[in-house]
Amino acid sequence: KAGVTQTPRYLIKTRGQQVTLSCSPISGHRSVSWYQQTPGQGLQFLFEYFSETQRNKGNFPGRFSGRQFSNSRSEMNVSTLELGDSALYLCASSPLGGLTTDTQYFGPGTRLTVL
Amino acid sequence: AQKVTQAQTEISVVEKEDVTLDCVYETRDTTYYLFWYKQPPSGELVFLIRRNSFDEQNEISGRYSWNFQKSTSSFNFTITASQVVDSAVYFCALSEAGSSNTGKLIFGQGTTLQVKP
Numbered sequence: 001k002a003g004v005t006q007t008p009r010y011l012i013k014t015r016g017q018q019v020t021l022s023c024s025p026i027s028g029h030r031s032v033s034w035y036q037q038t039p040g041q042g043l044q045f046l047f048e049y050f051s052e053t054q055r056n057k058g059n060f061p062g063r064f065s066g067r068q069f070s071n072s073r074s075e076m077n078v079s080t081l082e083l084g085d086s087a088l089y090l091c092a093s094s095p096l097g098g099l100t101t102d103t104q105y106f107g108p109g110t111r112l113t114v115l
Numbered sequence: 116a117q118k119v120t121q122a123q124t125e126i127s128v129v130e131k132e133d134v135t136l137d138c139v140y141e142t143r144d145t146t147y148y149l150f151w152y153k154q155p156p157s158g159e160l161v162f163l164i165r166r167n168s169f170d171e172q173n174e175i176s177g178r179y180s181w182n183f184q185k186s187t188s189s190f191n192f193t194i195t196a197s198q199v200v201d202s203a204v205y206f207c208a209l210s211e212a213g214s215s216n217t218g219k220l221i222f223g224q225g226t227t228l229q230v231k232p
Contacts, residue, residue, distance in 0.1 A: 090160065104220060109159065
């Protein structure tokens with residue numbers, strides 16, 4: 001089975017722009033979670049989607065949003081980019097997405113640089 | 116409150132040495148899950164192990180072993196006879212059961228392991 005894929009792998013944007021990142025989960029996985037990784041804050045949970053619905057959200061401003069499509073692929077969007085948004089954005093998928101915590105399998109990440 | 120502490124920021128060992136990575140967690144829930152992930156320089160987090168709070172059995176997988184002790188809220192990871200390929204950042208993570216915690220992992224700050232030849 002192919003793993004989690006994320007596109008693009010690298011992005012350079014300027015302040016004020018917006019960006020959309022894409023994540024394709026492992027085939028058959030229905031839950032997708034997003035994380036932001038920075039040297040200062042470490043790995044932080046952004047949000048989780050299941051069956052096209054956001055079920056959980058971390059403590060991030062409204063500039064961070066996401067969605068999930070019927071094929072479980074997910075996108076996250078960051079509007080009005082700030083320098084502090086520079087980070088590695090990781091997507092993870094899990095098989096069942098039920099209340100019991102499944103193991104999450106991660107993609108290679110998208111490295112976003114904001115200039 | 117949920118919290119994971121990996122007190123060791125960086126560890127450097129020489130190949131073939133054994134090394135233990137510490138992980139201490141905090142949670143009020145009785146049902147929770149603990150994980151270890153490895154992050155090589157490529158950036159992808161690689162899943163190593165998952166443990167639920169009701170299973171305190173230690174586990175061994177090849178050169179890797181894990182010691183879960185609820186009494187001390189610790190979930191430590193030992194690599195026996197380390198190899199250069201073990202060099203990476205290792206993360207311990209916690210997830211609590213329940214609808215408000217769906218899909219959310221709480222990560223420690225990570226421990227950078229350098230194995231020198």
